[in-house]
Amino acid sequence: MANQMAIMGGGGGDPRLSMGEGQVPIPAPVRHKLHDPNVQIEEYFYYARIQRAQERQGLGPVERGRIANGEDVSTTGSEVIVGGDEKTDEKRPDLPRTATNIVTPQEWENASRAARNATWPSIVYLITTDILGPSNAPWAISQFGYVGGVMTYTFMGIMAFYAGWMIWRMFLKLDSDKYPMRTFGDMGFRIYGKETRHGMNILQSIQLLFNVGVIIIVNGQSLSQMSKFKLCFMVCILIWPICGLIVGQIRTLAKFGWIANFAIWLNVIWIFMTIGVAANSPPNYAAALATFNTPQGPIQHTVWIPSGSTFDSQLGAAMQIVYAYGGAMLYCEFMAEMRRPFDFIKAQFVAEIFIYVCYLMFGLVLYSQQGQFTYNPANQGLSPYTWQTVTNAINLVSGLIAGVLYGNIGIKVIYQNIVQDLLGGPELTTKRGKMLWVGMVPIYWAIAFIIGSAIPQFTNVSSMVAATCIMQFTYTFPAILYVGIKVQEDAIHPDETFDPATGQVHRIDSWRQWSRWRRGIFGKQWYLKTFNFLFFLASLTTAALGMYASGTGLREDFETGTSTSFSCKSPLQ
Known part of the structure; x- marks a missing residue:
């Protein structure tokens, strides 16, 4: 479990996920908006790591779609299992359409996979x-x-x-x-x-x-x-x-x-x-x-x-x-x-x-x-x-x-x-x-x-x-x-976490403080940032x-x- 959370971006795991060794965790669906300015970069990093891990296992769009629907998918040398029976449905009352620019996670992800x-x-x-x-x-x-x-x-x-x-x-x-x-x-x-x-x-x-x-x-x-x-x-x-x-x-x-x-x-x-x-x-x-x-x-x-x-x-x-x-x-x-x-x-x-x-x-x-x-x-x-x-x-x-x-x-x-x-x-x-x-x-x-x-x-x-x-x-x-992106990535402290269940990022400081800027600018690969x-x-x-x-x-x-x-x-x- 610890190794997998390290791969997926640190602590703050979702208790609704059921994982065994060698399995890729699948995030529970949450309501989100197209180009939501409230989504922080740590969340993008988190879900990108999950997808890249699935792609390394050889899972294509069809397999990822089956996983998102709660199905078991077996691949050569590894198995990906999704726990829980919670599925996304556009008719669910907890996922209302309150605006035209809000879609259900299932609609968004199916459209993405289809392309x-x-x-x-x-x-x-x-x-x-x-x-x-x-x-x-x-x-x-x-x-x-x-x-x-x-x-x-x-x-x-x-x-x-x-x-x-x-x-x-x-x-x-x-x-x-x-x-x-x-x-x-x-x-x-x-x-x-x-x-x-x-x-x-x-x-x-x-x-x-x-x-x-x-x-x-x-x-x-x-x-x-x-x-x-x-x-x-x-x-x-x-x-x-x-x-x-x-x-x-x-x-x-x-x-x-x-x-x-x-x-x-x-x-x-x-x-x-x-x-x-x-x-x-x-x-x-x-x-x-x-x-x-x-x-x-x-x-x-x-x-x-x-x-x-x-x-x-x-x-x-x-x-x-x-x-x-x-x-x-x-x-x-x-x-x-x-x-x-x-x-x-x-x-x-x-x-x-x-x-x-x-x-x-x-x-x-x-x-x-x-x-x-x-x-x-x-x-x-x-x-x-x-x-x-x-x-x-x-x-x-x-x-x-x-x-x-x-x-x-x-x-x-x-x-x-x-x-x-x-x-x-x-x-x-x-x-x-x-x-x-x-x-x-x-x-x-x-x-x-x-x-x-x-x-x-x-x-x-x-x-x-x-x-x-x-x-x-x-x-x-x-x-x-x-x-x-390198400044923001290097500014992330090892003690900072993202919780996929709530979509909340826990930070020890903010961009209003010099400590975060110092880690971001003068941290890893400062010479590459300078060159760019x-x-x-x-x-x-x-x-x-x-x-x-x-x-x-x-x-x-x-x-x-x-x-x-x-x-x-x-x-x-």
């Missing part, structure tokens, strides 16, 4: 589909040169993986069937409070919406190039929201996995096609002149920073690299749908190694072939019309898949925070929830269409999204969130510089007439 059905190979596909977008790599390297490009991509890749590791560790410490953590904002809520959650959710919604808008822009450019600019650019853009609202009816990521796998191999084929064509044909001088004002001349390469590269263009290129690694915002959503979140770090490692190799190989080779005429996106810098058309067609399909993925998560964030939390709407798994989803998809894609038509400048729009949103979720937020805080400040500074550079570029685009809102003229003309 946890994705395996780590499918998450590899989803991470790769989300992050793999090598079309900007050659242009980014053209602004830094060979050495600078390799160094920047390598450093940003390592730090992106480290940030993902922090998100994974925090998810394991805070998520459970009882308190499922579905979005990045949920993590901010449990560590810093509701204001942080709302801010993160708003920023995440903006990023996802603009990501879809950027995909609509690049697909519109591809289609206009394929039509030899005979088709109105607004029509080229309009086609993709129509496609998105049809394919976007897919709700679960598990069903999306095989489509994501298809998109990965389309990207790989696209990479080799673009490299092969660029090696045997001149660059698209007209596109480089129209977009970057680069006059035709001999192809040039540099080992270090090119002479024509400015501070603003280097910041823009750095933001393109940030954009390239910008998948951390969706990691919580991915883990929330995994049968076994422990395996996420394995999926992230495999996906990011694959992505890193693709980016560098493609970026370096194409820059060697096209030099200062390297275009963004890369395939639109090819001069043969036939191969422009083939690579653009591949781009259209893979871009649509990525756009649907962003839209899927974006609508889920909006649904949870507005439809469920604010308006008291139903769970997405219910019939009413599914009907609301059907109605929200076309509205979401219509707004993305407006973004794509109003700001049709791919490089600077994607740089602005990277600086304003992606930089925060990939680097800034994970660092400061990890500082917060400095990492947070550096990321925030870089983001501010990136916003300045991309904002300046957008202003210049509109002043020079390169970009025109709601126009039939393509930006490539």
Whole structure:
């Protein structure tokens, strides 16, 4: 008993639990509210430890559901038994529905378990589909040169993986069937409070919406190039929201996995096609002149920073690299749908190694072939019309898949925070929830269409999204969130306990006393907290510089007439 309570977070055991040796204790159901600010972090830790212990025993969503219903479940080498015959029923008088944002524990936990059905190979596909977008790599390297490009991509890749590791560790410490953590904002809520959650959710919604808008822009450019600019650019853009609202009816990521796998191999084929064509044909001088004002001349390469590269263009290129690694915002959503979140770090490692190799190989080779005429996106810098058309067609399909993925998560964030939390709407798994989803998809894609038509400048729009949103979720937020959770975790005194029967936490001091701050800040791994805080400040500074550079570029685009809102003229003309 003592060993098990040590595993589950200390004293304060629930007398209603019947346990034998080797068994995982199962908490009795208690009434709770969505995003209840009164739930303290010790309670999240407690139930997360229970769930992680069950997952280590090989118990999946079905087995955990049977346990929650009071059934005996046997697994290889161990047995999990739940004592007591108290079951949760939404008709019980002691669990009344006094507000629309209060659900019974059984409803909450069943909904959470129902979503946890994705395996780590499918998450590899989803991470790769989300992050793999090598079309900007050659242009980014053209602004830094060979050495600078390799160094920047390598450093940003390592730090992106480290940030993902922090998100994974925090998810394991805070998520459970009882308190499922579905979005990045949920993590901010449990560590810093509701204001942080709302801010993160708003920023995440903006990023996802603009990501879809950027995909609509690049697909519109591809289609206009394929039509030899005979088709109105607004029509080229309009086609993709129509496609998105049809394919976007897919709700679960598990069903999306095989489509994501298809998109990965389309990207790989696209990479080799673009490299092969660029090696045997001149660059698209007209596109480089129209977009970057680069006059035709001999192809040039540099080992270090090119002479024509400015501070603003280097910041823009750095933001393109940030954009390239910008998948951390969706990691919580991915883990929330995994049968076994422990395996996420394995999926992230495999996906990011694959992505890193693709980016560098493609970026370096194409820059060697096209030099200062390297275009963004890369395939639109090819001069043969036939191969422009083939690579653009591949781009259209893979871009649509990525756009649907962003839209899927974006609508889920909006649904949870507005439809469920604010308006008291139903769970997405219910019939009413599914009907609301059907109605929200076309509205979401219509707004993305407006973004794509109003700001049709791919490089600077994607740089602005990277600086304003992606930089925060990939680097800034994970660092400061990890500082917060480690400070709170290390501040817990060995004599402090959590009682699951009452939901009460017993503390020997409070955050108003220096003793708790001293344990939290200067306790275990103080050097890691210091490093992450400095990492947070550096990321925030870089983001501010990136916003300045991309904002300046957008202003210049509109002043020079390169970009025109709601126009039939393509930006490539």
